[in-house]
Amino acid sequence: MIVDPTGKIVAGPLIDEEGILYADLDPLLAIQERQNLDISGHYSRFDIFNKP
DSSP states (O other), rough: OOOOOOSSEEEOOOOOOOOOOOOOOOOHHHHHHHHHHOOOSSSGOOOOOOOO
């Protein structure tokens, strides 16, 4: 199974079979979603990060 950073299933899962899954993913989406997970408080600093 291939899941994108938002949790959407992009390909698969392969059930009762073997194989290789391929998918096209947007690398910028991973960067955007990383900013939603703020475990240490750095992304909430308004003086460093501007939200469009």
